[in-house]
Amino acid sequence: MKKISLLCLSFACAGLISCKNEEKQKEKLEEEKPISVVCYQALYENDTINLTINTLKDDKISGKMIMKVEGNPTNDGEIKGEIKGDTLYADYSFVNEKNKQIFKNPIAILKKGDTLALGNGKIEVYLGKSYFDKKTPIDYDNVKYKFTKFDCEK
Numbered sequence: 252m253k254k255i256s257l258l259c260l261s262f263a264c265a266g267l268i269s270c271k272n273e274e275k276q277k278e279k280l281e282e283e284k285p286i287s288v289v290c291y292q293a294l295y296e297n298d299t300i301n302l303t304i305n306t307l308k309d310d311k312i313s314g315k316m317i318m319k320v321e322g323n324p325t326n327d328g329e330i331k332g333e334i335k336g337d338t339l340y341a342d343y344s345f346v347n348e349k350n351k352q353i354f355k356n357p358i359a360i361l362k363k364g365d366t367l368a369l370g371n372g373k374i375e376v377y378l379g380k381s382y383f384d385k386k387t388p389i390d391y392d393n394v395k396y397k398f399t400k401f402d403c404e405k
Contacts, residue, residue, distance in 0.1 A: 285307055286306045291398035309333075310334045312334060313330065314341075316329075316345075
């Protein structure tokens with residue numbers, strides 16, 4: 252009889268925990284609604300990068316970036332990160348179409364007036380995670396890709 256009671260109690264606790272987790276997930280989804288959505292495009296020679304930035308609460312961002320670089324497969328992926336001052340720091344995650352491998356690279360974008368500059372920096376890898384080398388400054392002056400705003404497609 253004790254075993255049955257303990258078993259019923261265990262199922263009841265598991266059900267309560269599951270309900271609480273569902274509530275937390277619903278709250279998180281509601282928090283993830285963007286405050287604003289802005290689209291940008293960068294053109295350099297025959298290359299095109301389209302960037303959609305969703306501004307979230309607490310200076311967090313999410314979005315989408317599609318890179319069409321001549322001679323390479325198109326990289327279509329997601330960005331997630333945060334804004335610090337006038338700079339956006341994020342991870343760009345995409346699947347390489349050639350070998351179906353998942354990549355996650357850091358990006359840094361500086362806002363200069365009405366444009367954005369995709370920074371160049373030294374990237375290091377530690378325990379499988381890529382990040383910008385903190386000892387080497389990110390260059391925002393000598394860049395290929397400068398983004399300008401354009402209307403988001405509906």
